[in-house]
Amino acid sequence: MELQSHGDESDDHCGFYLEIHGHIALDGHDDQGAVMRYKPTALEYLRTDVSGIGQQWDESEIRRLAQRYGYDFADMVTYDPNSGRPPLARLKAQATRLDAEAVFVPSLEHFEDGESPASLVQKLDIVTVHPEETYARRPMPPLRNIPPVKADGA
Template identity: 55%
Template structure:
C-alpha cells in the first residue's frame, strides 16, 4: 500500500457562487492527480466573517494535512496566500495551477 499525503480543500462559497460544485470537482481532480488523499473540503461564507480561515487552520491541524488546495487566490483575504498557512502546509491553486511551497522547515 502506497502512502498518499493528506490534503484539505478550501473554498469560500461567496467567491465561488454558482460554480461552487465545479470548483470542488476541480480541487478533487488536481489533488488526486498530484497524489494527495483529499480528506475534506472546508467551505465557508466569507461575507461578514472576519476570520474565514480559522476553520481551515483547525482542520489542517486536526487532520495533519500536508497541503491545502483552493480554486484560486481569490478565496484568500487580499487574494494572497496567508503567510501563517504556508509556513505549515503547501498551498496549491487550481486556476492558475500553482504551488506555494511551505516555508516552515529549514535544514
C-alpha cells in the same frame, strides 16, 4: 498472523514467536516487488461568495487536481463571509486535526487580498487550480526590526 509456542521451553521459561502469513514482507514489499505507499492528506478550501454558482465545479476541479497530484482528499472547508467567523480558523483547525500537508483552492482570490496567507504557508503547501501553481511550505524569514543580541551582554 499467528502466535505460536516454541514447544521446547522449560517450565520456568516459556517462549513464543510470531508467524506472518501472506504476501507482504516486513520491509513493506510484496512478492511481486510492489511497495505499500503513503498518500499525503489534503484539504479543500473555498469561499462561497467567490465561487458563487460555480461552487460545485470548483469542488470537482480541486478533487481532480488533488487526485492527480497523489493526495488523499480528507475534507472540504467552505467559508461564508456572512457567518462572522474568522476566514481561516476552521481551515487551520482541520489541517492540524487531520495532519494535512496541503490545501487546494480554486485560486488565490479565495484568500484575503488575493494572496497566499503567510500563516498558512508556514504549515501547508497551497495548491491553486487556476492557474495551476504550488506555494510550498516555508518558514517565515526572521523579523528585521529586532536588533541583534550581543554575546557579551552589552
